Amino acid sequence: MSISIEPEKCVGCGRCTEVCPGNLLEMTAGKAAIREVRDCWGCTACVKECPRDAIFYYLSADLGGAGGRLYAHDTAVSLTWQLRLPDGSEQEIIVAKNKANAY
Ligand code: SF4
Numbered sequence: 001m002s003i004s005i006e007p008e009k010c011v012g013c014g015r016c017t018e019v020c021p022g023n024l025l026e027m028t029a030g031k032a033a034i035r036e037v038r039d040c041w042g043c044t045a046c047v048k049e050c051p052r053d054a055i056f057y058y059l060s061a062d063l064g065g066a067g068g069r070l071y072a073h074d075t076a077v078s079l080t081w082q083l084r085l086p087d088g089s090e091q092e093i094i095v096a097k098n099k100a101n102a103y
């Protein structure tokens with residue numbers, strides 16, 4: 001379980017480094033980087049925080065994810081999870097924040 005960072009998308013805002021509860025992310029030459037991938041427990045806080053889609057959560061085959069990439073778009077009213085699969089297909093799950101605790 002881990003995230004991955006796409007440096008070409010990273011604009012160096014540093015927001016992800018401020019939310020990681022394990023302090024695993026750092027800025028290197030103006031780009032975010034993860035110190036040690038094996039230490040990431042996949043909380044997805046950094047995925048949700050990144051404003052540029054530069055961080056995704058990797059869904060490995062052993063998790064049933066078939067190598068998919070999970071991105072998040074977080075707004076004041078909703079959280080959208082976007083799953084991009086290797087075959088090019090996409091799925092979205094939209095969670096309304098005012099109903100997030102209704103289940
Ligand atoms: S998924 Fe969580 S633990 Fe892993 S790097 Fe991002 S914020 Fe840190």
Ligand code: SF4
Pocket residue numbers: 005009010011012013014015016017031032049050051052053054055
């Ligand atoms: S939040 Fe996204 S754009 Fe900002 S430093 Fe982290 S990876 Fe780069």
